[in-house]
Amino acid sequence: MHTPAPAAALPATEQAFELVLARSQIRLPVEPGESMADVLQLAGIAIDTLCEQGVCGTCATRWLAGAPDHRDSCLSAEEQATHVAVCCARSHGPTLTLDL
DSSP states (O other): OOOOOOOOOOHHHSEEEEEOOOOOOEEEEEEEOOHHHHHHHHOOOOOOOOOSSSSSSEEEEEEEEEEOOOOOOOOOOHHTEEEEEEEOOOOEEEEEOOOO
């Protein structure tokens, strides 16, 4: 009997995580392959986006807790200490809290 090999675990930065909106305490799941910007917009939360590739910084949003996986090329190290480009960033942990 042949047993299929288990699916390779997704890297931690590609796993699902929960987006917590601090002001409203809304919690939104972000699945692999989804962007935070898409999840926010589907939940009816207006987020300005333009390039959706982490180049322009239009979607930069203040983060409060968690460990963002910054994947943008527009925010400086100083800006990344307080903001995240929600179009392309992920989370290194199970939750990421935004100032929304």
